[in-house]
Amino acid sequence: MTGWHEAVAMAREIATVAVCILASIFAIAGVIGTIRFPDAYTRLHASALSGTTAVFSAFIASIIAAANAGVAMRIVVIMVFFLVSNPTTTHIIARYAWQSGLDPWKRLERKPRRKHGGGRR
Amino acid sequence: MDTRRRWRLVRVAQTFxxxxxxxxxxxxxxxxxSVVGGLLFAGILATISYDVFIEEHEAARHSVLPRVVPAATFLLTLIASMYASSFSVLVAVCTGDVQPRVVHFRSKLRADLARVVLAESITFTPGTIALELDEDQLIVHWLTATTRHSARAGDEVKGSLERAIKRAWL
Known part of the structure; x- marks a missing residue:
């Protein structure tokens, strides 16, 4: 019985560490994207990686590592509030940029080359 | 008891x-x-704020409170699509290959709350941000756009989420 409990505890620890590593990867990528991307809108997408996915993964890790069901339920309630508040913040920033006339960055599309001797005569 | 008063009581009870x-x-x-405190303060808050949470014109029960099982399915769909699009944004960050585009499309949802939930879900998934929601019209900034066609863009951005929300609300 003790062996079974130890195995479950170890599995929980491994799962917690794995999800924390995933959260760290998304957080670092979010920061890199925020520096690398060309305009405010694309940077908001990058910051969503660290602001949404990384935080959500950290919450999941906390649930796995929670000492009892009561603590886990509190984290679930916090996750519900996070689900509501986080996109609202992003939406407010993006909407303000959109309504103040900030044009989104566009990748320049190459025009197809004309073949020699083609075109209108 | 007239219908308006009954609907007010239902809204207070639901908020409570x-x-x-x-x-x-x-x-x-x-x-x-804890139980007495919860009952007391939930009652006071419900009486004060029921009109903020559930507006009078939201007369259909399922336009406010979602069905339980479809709502749980929607949450799982949202989490799955959040991780799927996070990985595609992660790839875009690593390669620097982005194709951002602003797309316009309509939502088939009728309830106000369901439309707000859809816009929030679109913003929650990295790679798409809802810029504007006007009645059923949505304007979305899409990081890795694959099409300019309005209907196809709508289907790719909101397809599975909208279907899941429709099952939970109206």
Whole structure:
């Protein structure tokens, strides 16, 4: 019985560490994207990686590592509030940029080359 | 009792139920003081704020409170699509290959709350941000756009989420 409990505890620890590593990867990528991307809108997408996915993964890790069901339920309630508040913040920033006339960055599309001797005569 | 008064009572009861449920989840205790405190404050808050949570014109029950099982399915769909699009944004960050585009499309959802949930879900998934929501019209900034066609863009951005929300609300 003790062996079974130890195995479950170890599995929980491994799962917690794995999800924390995933959260760290998304957080670092979010920061890199925020520096690398060309305009405010694309940077908001990058910051969503660290602001949404990384935080959500950290919450999941906390649930796995929670000492009892009561603590886990509190984290679930916090996750519900996070689900509501986080996109609202992003939406407010993006909407303000959109309504103040900030044009989104566009990748320049190459025009197809004309073949020699083609075109209108 | 006239219909308007009955609808007001239903709204107070629904707000009370949600607040009390949240209180029990958050406190995780059935001690008498906790239960009495929860009942008392949920009652006071429900009486004050029912009109903010559920507006009078939202006359259909399922336009406010979602069906339980489809709502749980929607949450799982949202989490799955959040991770799927996070990985595609992660690839875009690593390669620097982005194709941002602003796309316009309509939503088939009728309830106000369901439309707001859809816009929030679109913003919650990395790679798409809802810029504007006007009635059923949505304007979305899409990081890795694959099409300019309005209907196809709508289907790719909101397809599975909208279907899941439609099952939960109206």
């Amino acid at each position: 139920g949600v607040l009390l449920g949240l209180w029990f989840l958050f406190s995780w205790s059935l001690e008498p003081t």
